Amino acid sequence: MTASPLLKQVLFVSASEALRQFGDRVLRSAGLAVTSAPSAAAARESLAARRADLVVVDLADAPQEASGAMVDLLGQLREESPSPQGPRLLALVRVRSADHFRALFSKRRITNFLAVGEDETLEPRELAVTAQKLVSRQLFGLSRYLGGSPRLETMELDRSEQKDAVVDRAEAFAVEAGCHPRVAQQIAIAVDELVTNALYNAPVDVKGAALYAHLPRSTPVKLDQRIVIQLASDPHRVAISALDPFGSLLPDIVMDYLSRCFAERSPLMSPQRGGAGLGLYYLFNLLHSFIIDLEPGHATESIGLLDISKSYRAYAARGRSFNLFVGPP
């Protein structure tokens, strides 16, 4: 079947037939045209014949240092398409070791990856939203990651003294949504990190210089503008977000911080390594999906998604996904 030239084109590359069929169905339902390829060689043939706006590459179980065909394909595409006109890239991963994540963040510099479940599927709504955001650059919004009519609470704050109440509310919200109390505590800590980042690391002056990043987090701060915290849930997932009006987070810094934290597991022994580094590392580990929407100079939205887990073991066993989206400045 020939895809409409008006639709955004996705090339879905996976050796897993089940995953290709799943991706084809979900992405078509999301209004995207999909071509599938079972191998890196087939993907190269496809790309030679027709353009793609997004290439989804299943890295399968490739060890972090292996130069498998899929890894090579991803690296080649990344080097060949640094311009905004080139295809966006999305990796699918299954491995959960610290070494693997370090390789994703540092050596491969992969800003977008989703975890594949043991049943060879992905969370369908998250796959669809991720693909749409990558091809459209329409970034912001928490509710699109949830189904039906999600329960939503919005809180605005401008002072550090307000943080504790927001964190306590997040823990109670997670319990009300059906999370085990041990999981709810993890969600509360994630909200704590989001709020702290928004209060201390995000604010910049008109020249872009950080206002409070140097301060101990025990020093109270009061912002001129408000940050927005949202808590949301549907029957399957809890979502949290922090939106700040600064857009000061730099993509390279995010990747460097995460890479370094996974490499050293000790990012705090050097006092000059302040800022958001450890908080980002914690957020990645606490959340099933950690998403950063960045419009440089205007806004940063950090989103966390978690499956509603009745047990801590189920929460911990879930793979981790990461997506960093950068819109126009």
Next chain:
Amino acid sequence: MNVALSADGRALTLSGPLSEKDDLTRLAAQLSGEVRVDVGGVGRINSAGVKGWMSFVAALPDSVQLVFERCPAGFVSQLNMVAGFIGKGRVASVAVPYTCPSCGESADPIVSVSPLRDLPATHGPCPRCGAMLELDVSPDEFLAFLQG
């Protein structure tokens, strides 16, 4: 965080959240020799709290060895996630999470990790509904800190 130190400086009890509000560095100078540290009541731990905690660990005199008892799951997560989290200290026991698959009731029995034992898959009947409480962590991941 609430801090209670025995008169001889050999027994320390910590409880409550560990956050940016806690400065434990002055406590380091009050400790000597082997100190048993009961962290069973420690709750949420955020990254700012970990930074402060690492300053406390770095400030400990060489003569001090902390022995951590009743480490809850959140504390164990830090052991597994942050290198050098307890410095030269050692862990004597952990609170192992069990959950009832039927009603969600929790229990956290204390298990000695010296010598290391397998974590039992179940922990007796649930006090609320009678179903068997099930181990709520992956043993390998939960005890990864013991591998160095």
